[in-house]
Amino acid sequence: MADDALRAAFDELRGRLIEAGHLIPCGVDGVYGKSAEYERVWAGVGAAASRLAAPDGPVLCSFPPLLPRVTFDKVEYVRNFPHLSGPMFSFRGDDRAHAELIRRLDEGQPYADLLQQTDVAFTPACCYPVYSTLTKAVPPGGIVFEHHSYCFRHEPSPDPMRMQAFRMWENVRVATPDDVLDWRSTWLSRFAELFDRLGLDARTDIASDPFFGRAGRLMAQGQRAYQLKIEFLVPVFGESEPTACASVNYHLSHFGELFDIRTADGDAAHSACAAVGSDRCVVALFQRYGMETDTWPSSVRAVLWP
Amino acid sequence: MADDALRAAFDELRGRLIEAGHLIPCGVDGVYGKSAEYERVWAGVGAAASRLAAPDGPVLCSFPPLLPRVTFDKVEYVRNFPHLSGPMFSFRGDDRAHAELIRRLDEGQPYADLLQQTDVAFTPACCYPVYSTLTKAVPPGGIVFEHHSYCFRHEPSPDPMRMQAFRMWENVRVATPDDVLDWRSTWLSRFAELFDRLGLDARTDIASDPFFGRAGRLMAQGQRAYQLKIEFLVPVFGESEPTACASVNYHLSHFGELFDIRTADGDAAHSACAAVGSDRCVVALFQRYGMETDTWPSSVRAVLWP
Numbered sequence: 001m002a003d004d005a006l007r008a009a010f011d012e013l014r015g016r017l018i019e020a021g022h023l024i025p026c027g028v029d030g031v032y033g034k035s036a037e038y039e040r041v042w043a044g045v046g047a048a049a050s051r052l053a054a055p056d057g058p059v060l061c062s063f064p065p066l067l068p069r070v071t072f073d074k075v076e077y078v079r080n081f082p083h084l085s086g087p088m089f090s091f092r093g094d095d096r097a098h099a100e101l102i103r104r105l106d107e108g109q110p111y112a113d114l115l116q117q118t119d120v121a122f123t124p125a126c127c128y129p130v131y132s133t134l135t136k137a138v139p140p141g142g143i144v145f146e147h148h149s150y151c152f153r154h155e156p157s158p159d160p161m162r163m164q165a166f167r168m169w170e171n172v173r174v175a176t177p178d179d180v181l182d183w184r185s186t187w188l189s190r191f192a193e194l195f196d197r198l199g200l201d202a203r204t205d206i207a208s209d210p211f212f213g214r215a216g217r218l219m220a221q222g223q224r225a226y227q228l229k230i231e232f233l234v235p236v237f238g239e240s241e242p243t244a245c246a247s248v249n250y251h252l253s254h255f256g257e258l259f260d261i262r263t264a265d266g267d268a269a270h271s272a273c274a275a276v277g278s279d280r281c282v283v284a285l286f287q288r289y290g291m292e293t294d295t296w297p298s299s300v301r302a303v304l305w306p
Numbered sequence: 307m308a309d310d311a312l313r314a315a316f317d318e319l320r321g322r323l324i325e326a327g328h329l330i331p332c333g334v335d336g337v338y339g340k341s342a343e344y345e346r347v348w349a350g351v352g353a354a355a356s357r358l359a360a361p362d363g364p365v366l367c368s369f370p371p372l373l374p375r376v377t378f379d380k381v382e383y384v385r386n387f388p389h390l391s392g393p394m395f396s397f398r399g400d401d402r403a404h405a406e407l408i409r410r411l412d413e414g415q416p417y418a419d420l421l422q423q424t425d426v427a428f429t430p431a432c433c434y435p436v437y438s439t440l441t442k443a444v445p446p447g448g449i450v451f452e453h454h455s456y457c458f459r460h461e462p463s464p465d466p467m468r469m470q471a472f473r474m475w476e477n478v479r480v481a482t483p484d485d486v487l488d489w490r491s492t493w494l495s496r497f498a499e500l501f502d503r504l505g506l507d508a509r510t511d512i513a514s515d516p517f518f519g520r521a522g523r524l525m526a527q528g529q530r531a532y533q534l535k536i537e538f539l540v541p542v543f544g545e546s547e548p549t550a551c552a553s554v555n556y557h558l559s560h561f562g563e564l565f566d567i568r569t570a571d572g573d574a575a576h577s578a579c580a581a582v583g584s585d586r587c588v589v590a591l592f593q594r595y596g597m598e599t600d601t602w603p604s605s606v607r608a609v610l611w612p
Contacts, residue, residue, distance in 0.1 A: 024367065028374035028425050033439060037364035056364040060342035061330065064471030065371055065456055075407030076419075079411050082404060087421060088428060089395050090460040091388030095519045098388060105385050110423070115393060118460055119334050120470065121395060122428070133330050133339060147339075150371055150456065154396040154424055164426065183395045213401045215408075277596030285446035285514075 009237045014160040020291035029156040030164035044304025045281045049102035052190040058146035063129040067255040071132045072121040084124035084153040089115040101282040124172035127273045131259045142175020161243045169276040187274035207231040246276045320466040326597035334472035335462040350610025351587045360497040364452035369435040371456040377438045378427040390459040392428035395421040395563045428458035430477035433579045439567045448481020467549045477583040486576040493580035503609045513537040552582045
C-alpha cells in the first residue's frame with residue numbers, strides 16, 4: 001500500500017475509535033485514554049489467553065511498567081533498541097538549579113540538561129523483569145510465569161495499532177531446551193486457535209526484532225535464520241501491511257547465561273515467551289466487527305466473555 | 307520514632323512481604339513485582355472504592371501511565387515537583403552516535419548526554435490526563451471520571467508503602483464550586499467509612515503536596531491555609547509516622563483555568579479529586595492482618611470480596 005493510502009487508513013480507523021469514545025486522544029501520537037468498553041474487551045483478550053495457558057499452571061505475577069536500569073542495561077535494550085528505549089530522568093539539583101529550571105520553563109527553553117538519568121527505565125517488554133527475579137536453579141520441569149502489563153516503546157505513530165504505551169500479555173517459560181521447544185510448539189497451536197476463534201485471519205511469519213542500525217541488521221538476520229521469532233500477523237490495514245498481534249520467541253540460553261539461571265543438570269536454562277499484544281488485539285477486533293460490541297458475532301463474544 | 311527504628315520497621319515489613327512472595331524485589335528500592343494474591347487484594351481495594359463511587363455515576367476510563375509533555379508542563383509538575391518527576395528520554399541519533407553509545411556501554415561510562423528528552427513523561431498522578439481531554443464546556447451538574455492506574459514518583463525508599471511505581475484509584479469531579487464542595491464532603495464520609503470497615507484506624511489531617519525547595523514551602527503553606535488537601539493517615543509504622551492512604555483534594559478553579567474548562571454559566575469550572583493509594587492500602591492490610599489472606603477477619607474479606 002502506498003504511504004498516503006496507509007496513512008489515510010490509520011486516520012480513518014483512529015477517527016472511528018475516537019468518535020466512538022473508545023480511544024481518548026491525549027495530544028501525542030500513540031498515547032490514548034480508553035473507554036470502559038475498550039477495557040472490557042481488553043480484559044476479555046487477556047482472560048482468553050490465560051485460559052489457554054492454564055494447563056501449564058503458570059505462576060501469576062504482576063510487574064510495574066518500570067525496569068531497574070541494572071536490568072535494562074543487562075538485557076542490552078539501550079544497545080540494541082536505543083531509538084525505542086525509555087530511560088527515565090529526574091531532577092537532583094538544589095534551590096539554585098531549581099531557579100534556573102524555572103527560568104527555562106518561563107522562557108520556554110529546553111531544560112533537559114538540568115535533569116539526570118535515574119536508576120529506572122520504562123519497561124520495553126513484559127518478560128525482562130522476570131529473569132532478574134529467578135533464583136539460580138530452576139526446579140526439574142522448569143517454570144512458567146504469566147503476567148500482563150504496560151510496556152513502552154518510543155515510536156510515536158498515527159497508527160492506532162502502534163501505541164507508545166501498550167499492554168502485553170505474556171507467558172515466560174524457563175527450562176531445558178527440549179521442554180522449551182515443546183512449549184513453543186504448543187503455543188504456536190494455541191495462538192492459531194485463539195485468532196481462529198476470534199475470526200482475526202492471522203497468519204504466521206518468521207520475524208525479527210527492530211534492532212537499530214547497521215549492526216542491528218546482522219542481528220536481525222541471525223534471529224530470522226534460526227527462526228527464533230514467529231509472529232501472528234493480522235491484516236488490519238490489508239494483506240500487504242499486516243500487524244503482529246502475538247509472537248512466540250525462543251531465546252536459546254541468552255537469558256539463562258545473562259542471569260545465571262541453571263537447570264537441574266547445571267546447564268544454562270533456555271527460555272521462550274509467548275506474548276499477546278492485547279491492545280493491538282482490541283483495536284483489531286473493533287476494526288473487524290465495528291464499534292458496538294453488542295453487535296459482534298456471538299462466537300467472538302463467547303471467547304472474550306464466556 | 308528515631309530514624310534507625312523507622313528504618314528497621316521498614317525492613318521488617320518489607321522482609322515479611324518478600325518472604326511471603328507478595329513483593330518480588332527487582333533490584334531497586336520501590337520497584338517490586340507482586341504475587342497473584344497481592345493483586346487480588348489490590349483489585350478488592352479498587353472495587354470497594356468503586357462501589358462507594360457508584361451513586362455518582364462516574365464515567366469509567368483508563369489512561370496509560372504516560373503523560374504527554376505538553377500536559378506535564380502545563381500542570382507545572384516539573385516546576386513544582388522536579389525531584390519527583392519522571393520525564394522520559396530516548397535516542398534519536400544516527401549510526402555514528404550509536405557507535406559512541408555502544409563504546410560508552412562497553413566501558414561502563416554514562417551515556418545520558420547521548421539521549422534526548424521525548425514528548426512524554428511518566429504520569430505522576432491519575433487525574434492529570436483527564437483535564438486535557440475535557441471539552442470546553444461541562445454539562446449542567448458537572449462530570450465525574452473514575453480511573454485506576456500506575457503513577458510514578460522518583461522517591462526510591464526502603465519503605466514498602468512508598469513505591470516508585472504505584473497505583474492510584476481516583477475519581478475526579480469537575481463542576482461548579484458548590485457541587486464540587488458538596489462532593490468533597492461526601493468523599494470525606496465515604497473514605498472514613500471505607501477505612502473503618504477495613505479496620506485500618508485512619509485519621510484525617512490537613513496536608514500539603516511535597517513542593518520543592520524554598521518557593522515550594524510558600525505554596526505548601528497556602529495549600530494548608532485553605533485546607534485544600536485532606537489526607538487519610540494510617541499508622542502502619544506507629545501513630546507518630548502514619549502514611550497517607552487516601553486523600554481528597556480541592557483544586558479551586560486551577561485546572562478549569564489552565565485547560566479552559568467552563569461550567570454552563572461560563573465561569574471556569576472548579577475541580578476536586580478523591581484518590582486512594584491502592585498499593586499502600588494493600589501493604590497496610592498485610593501489615594495489619596498478616597500475610598495469609600484466608601486468616602483475615604471475615605468483615606474485612608467481605609469489604610474486599612463481597
